Amino acid sequence: MRNPPLASALAAAARAVAAVLAGHTPEATLAALDPAVRPAARDLAFQTLRDHGRGDFLLARLLARPLADPHVRALLLVALARLERRPEQVHTLVDQAVSAAPARFKALINAVLRNFLRRREVLIAAADADAVAHWRHPAWWLERLQADFPAEWRAIAAAGNDHPPQCLRVNRRRIAGADFAGQLTAAGIAVRALDATALLVERPLPVERLPGFAEGLCSVQDWGAQQAAPLLAPRVGMRVLDACAAPGGKTAHLLELAEVELLALEQDARRARRIESNLARLGLSATVRVADAARSQSWWDGRPFERILADVPCSASGVARRHPDAKWLRRAADVAAFAQAQAAILEALWPTLAAGGRMLYCTCSLFAVENAGQVGAFEQRHPDARRVPIRNAPDLQLLPTPVHDGFYFALLEKAA
Secondary structure, three states: OOOOOHHHHHHHHHHHHHHHHOOOOOHHHHHOOOOOOHHHHHHHHHHHHHOHHHHHHHHHHHOOOOOOOHHHHHHHHHHHHHHHHOHHHHHHHHHHHHHHOOHHHHHHHHHHHHHHHHOHHHHHHHHHOOHHHHHOOOHHHHHHHHHHOOOOHHHHHHHOOOOOOEEEEEOOOOOOHHHHHHHHHHOOOOEEEOOOOEEEEOOOOOHHHOOOOOOOOEEEOOOOHHHHHHHHOOOOOOEEEEOOOOOOHHHHHHHHHOOOEEEEEEOOHHHHHHHHHHHHHHOOOOEEEEOOOOOHHHOOOOOOEEEEEEEOOOOOHHHOOOOOHHHHHOOHHHHHHHHHHHHHHHHHHHHHEEEEEEEEEEEOOOOHHHOHHHHHHHHHHOOOEEEEOEOOEOOEEEOOOOOOOOEEEEEEEEOO
16 A cells, blocks of 8 residues: 555644544544555654644744644644654655645645744753653643652653554464464564563554454554453453453453453443454454443342453553553543542452452553552452462552553452
């Protein structure tokens, strides 16, 4: 497939960015795009959203007054993000951004971008001196990181602005990890083994280009997320609950590790269908129900589970580089709301766990109130909950690195 004209990609990316600035996620806008332009537009939009704190700062200093047209504002943000990261494309980019603009805004786009180029050194220095512009995260987010990780917050923020890694989980029921790695290498796809079934793709690519993907030989799943199923350690014949299962990556991993009787819950019917689709592709089977994990009376039959995965809804602060719109759609008050919802889910799940059974609490968050604080409060409320050490520590907090995103895990065992 030939690359689309840059002007088309810029205009399409601007539509996705404008959707986020209006308070929506970008996925619906991106899904509606022409497939020929979608990959390039997605890359441009996501990079713009990763850099939004900086672009917003620069644009405020390049405009005499705020722009009323949200699409033109978004187009300028996309162009500025691209200009700073691809200075060798200056002339092409300005020309293509002007081409992408509505007729009555072409002169404005041209003037703003050329003004940026003339004042580049001064503007970049000013942006580097501003915390939100430099770290490309909202101020409240940075404050939480500083409070929870006083030594690591800078590295965490920097990692949140990178492109995310692409990691594969080999379906061990169908092929050995080393054999699948060999198939990829033969196809010219460079990978690095992270463990027996996790392969890091050196140059991320669409799943359609992965040999054997459609046949269920592998799944795309971050290496951090791949830690969940082995920590829960399911055994053959166990009754297992995946309480917040969509899109089904951890559900499938549990089934790949052992033949268990698994119930997967998902509150959203559309997302529940994704679980079923993923399981069908991998040749796996589970009972999938559309239900709210916090309302156990609607789905629990009274038979206890020996293992429960509580991968609860959260701020997604550990995967911000993968979902950069979250940085700008979330508000500080949302974190407390997530914590309240997480506590409600834990309270509903605990009675369904068998004596001697284990529940793995999991988030893709970095914020302590959703993680160690949540689990500590739960232990205070439930004396029959015992923390099972993970790798000689009370819990496991993974920070974003070049090979995985940020995740939190705590393993709780119910007194026999």
